[in-house]
Amino acid sequence: MAMKKGILVSILAGILWLGLSVSEVVASEGVFKLDSVNDSGASCYALSVFGSGRYKVNGTCRELMTPYSAELNRYVLWAINDEGESVRIGEVKYGKIEASVSKKFVSLMVTAEEKSTARKPSEFVVVKGDWQAVPLEGEENKIDSGPLVSLTPSPTEKKATTEVVIEDEGEKSGVAKFLATVGRIVGIGFLLLLVGVVVMTIVTRRKEQI
DSSP states (O other): OHHHHHHHHHHHHHHHHHHHHHHHHHHHOEEEEEEESSSSOOEEEEEEEEETTEEEEEEEEESOSSOSSSSOOEEEEEEEOTTSOEEEEEEOBTTEEEEEESSOOSEEEEEEESSTTOSSOOSOEEEEEEEEOOOOTTOGGGSOOHHHHHTSOOSSHHHHHHHHHHHHHHHHHHHHHHHHHHHHHHHHHHHHHHHHHHHHHHHHHHHHHO
């Protein structure tokens, strides 16, 4: 009987851990619209997708191609958790965001720095934005799509429309990866449950034979 209780406790603990893992993934997977905090006209749009134990953040920015000043000539990207703590996750180069972080976060921020290896953000915050859920099919209008066009300036209306399509395809790809990750986690949970049932059955039969 004690062995049965031990097996049940192990299964429940495994399922609980998987549930917490799914919540953690959802917490930081999404889109981030970073707006200017000093009327500079700068803005960024980023997508965060979880994979291989890390949140991969990719995006594009407007008005971050030139240095903030002669001394502050680097733009650094920071991830901020729900306790307000920030961690450097990458550098914005040529207006592009390519970064990753293992810990969950709720906001992104770009600051102007003297060095790209800064360990804490300076007071010169350029843009900042909070997490938003990845829009599923039929929910695209929940997130303002205006910046998708303005982030890539173009001389004609036709070209701007093309840029929007490209960004939408990226979001759909992110959703597909997210659903695949959740599916794998749920599959592992069912596998653990199945193993637990098999073990309990074997133990019960051995006791009956004794």
